Amino acid sequence: MKKVYKNAGEAIFDISDGNTLMLGGFGLCGIPENCITALEKKGVKDLICISNNAGVDDFGIGLLLKNKQVKKMIASYVGENAEFERQLLNGELDVELIPQGTLATRCMAAGYGIPAIYTPAGVGTEVAEGKESRVFKGKEYLMEYAFEADFALVKAWKGDTAGNLIYKETARNFNPLMAMAGQVTIAEVEELVEAGELNPNEIHTPGIYVHRIFQGNSYEKRIEQRTVRKG
Amino acid sequence: MKKVYKNAGEAIFDISDGNTLMLGGFGLCGIPENCITALEKKGVKDLICISNNAGVDDFGIGLLLKNKQVKKMIASYVGENAEFERQLLNGELDVELIPQGTLATRCMAAGYGIPAIYTPAGVGTEVAEGKESRVFKGKEYLMEYAFEADFALVKAWKGDTAGNLIYKETARNFNPLMAMAGQVTIAEVEELVEAGELNPNEIHTPGIYVHRIFQGNSYEKRIEQRTVRKG
Amino acid sequence: MLDKNQIAQRIAKELKDGFYVNLGIGIPTLVANYIPEGINVTLQSENGLLGMGPFPLEGEEDADLINAGKQTITTLPGSSFFDSAMSFGMIRAGKVDLTVLGAMEVSENGDIASWKIPGKLVKGMGGAMDLVASAKNIIVAMMHTNSKDESKLLKRCKLPLTGINCVKKIVTNLAVLEITDKGFRLLEKAPGVSVEEIKSKTEGNLIIDSEIPDMEF
């Protein structure tokens, strides 16, 4: 059972129209660049994308939006994308906004086989509408269900042929959570090594969660807000 | 706000009779040896201990049992301890046995501020008695509450003055989960270094969860089942 | 009347040694510039970092190291990285001592509206709903009135809520107020601002139960 694929195109071979995808990353940090490009090229349509953000106009999930491949976006913040705005206002795109911690925890719950969790986020707001709520020790919580996704597309720093992943700095974000949650998890890594070359004590995502892995290339790693201080 | 304490005796100064303690470790692997010895010396009584196991007769939590300091033991497996057996049969000790994954997840839930989770473990067994159950997608789950503990006593391999912890191999087990769950978390480490000396990408328990830390000494690290193969 | 930096400076006085603090985007971010001498504070960024440092030097930006505002940043000694579930886990569990965030409206019972203006495009709540639902101590940093000079301290919020009964304290360009059972209790006024002006610009119930001192910095 080989997990290693040659490139993104091969790794996403069976992603189909209408599939639900989780895409790791926070803003443009830690996004599966190669997989997104391959999806754009493949032209699959009517995708339901679960991702914290929707990229920018010409990068990240923004590429799939521009190409009209996304039917529905489930995210916590989508403010950086004019094309997104246009499609939403035109009714071309469906969007479901959920609190960031709820998004993260619903992914984790899926990876941990926990069908539902309770969180106070959104109590008393429109997020609570239609949701079951419950009081524990005097505080109100919403019941939130684990996410399901046909595929999770994640990006790691280093990976090995057994599927183990190590993320770098804040590029970790949603990646390990989504990696656990996909029916099929596809990981692209900056550096792919043989099993045994990563320290087992430093693995962030154990290989059991990763079904396919490939070494990505030409990472742009675009910075959204380049902020610097004077030396 | 200094988190660093000189030794176990100073770090556990305010643990009192009747407190609920979580103790990390699986069997004798990764147990807070120094804290246990200090508790034995301090002689606090009527403790409620949450730990996967109860040590052996003369090591680990077994030391506290022998000293009759434990009122109640919450664990998943307690089969290695004759003194435990004696006290239990004599009605000197109260015991609550819960599935190991439920134990782990109830600690994690506490650390994540999630008041209750659902797990299928124990459905249809005596573990389910008196518990609320619920069906999700045709499968039955039990609702299990997050644990509460006055103190969590954990053991790590390396730690820094900011309270960050790194565990070694399978000595990780319940330690990071309990570290997140204690009202006050006390970590003993084999090697304590200055903040900045550990790689922030390799931290298992972020310092925010750790209130007190000290460098332990004289680690015995007793092996329960020494199994070897021929060379 | 305070400018944004002075609001941040006043809020920084609320910091205590050993605090873990989450600073929102906008004025709250500026608080980091005024951490008092001798006080050690650890900044949490909800995208997965404890121990956030200042912006990097030019040329030292790292695309893998950003804050929740997607700005390039640095880390300080003792920092740690983690995933988004653990990040909101520590927030939900009350491990973060203080959360400072902006708002469009705050009501006299501590409700906050900060994420959505009906009719305008919705950008999303990001982590704000998680933060306000869970933080032990929430300080709102905002202007006392909106661009139409209408009060942002209301009897009830008019905009869609971010969270309910959660704000503890408010620092505006005019005043420091705390939320009580009976409404906004005026604690301090900005230098040069009269109690009358604060009264006139506070729609919600304003409690003035003593001589109101000027803010100190």
Place this chain on the structure above:
Amino acid sequence: MLDKNQIAQRIAKELKDGFYVNLGIGIPTLVANYIPEGINVTLQSENGLLGMGPFPLEGEEDADLINAGKQTITTLPGSSFFDSAMSFGMIRAGKVDLTVLGAMEVSENGDIASWKIPGKLVKGMGGAMDLVASAKNIIVAMMHTNSKDESKLLKRCKLPLTGINCVKKIVTNLAVLEITDKGFRLLEKAPGVSVEEIKSKTEGNLIIDSEIPDMEF
């Protein structure tokens, strides 16, 4: 009639390339000795390890590296360590392809009793309840009868249950059986064992719907 090693050997034939497998204490542990050539299997130990290797060489024991039976072990290339919540998380989420465990009793509907004998001291269920409640595929390895020569394959379990409707297959010293809607379906018999003997030692409903072949190894 099979010995314990032969039971393990027969179970090893159920392994498929790429499988993640959790082996319980006792006979299940022996399965690791019979993994077929050319098949790559990753062993999970629920105390927090994927990629468990054999026992260490004498003198190379590491107190920090044990399996769920508290035995000193080693790791293989590609292994990883994690905490107990993640360990049971991957079990609960169905990521472990096969679980092999012992039992005191199995009933014809797939219930299993394995952790408690009333009147005897209770040692605890450890991770068994989590495993049986969540595993995709559970094979029970056990003797067909107990020390009093009473059947362990029952209509209903008499001992306190570990889990319900979960066992898929049973390999005993006498036979290989699978659980169906109507009871135990006999698949294979141990060399030298008659169908009659299996019938007489199986209390639960036994389905024999074809010629029963001898087990192959």
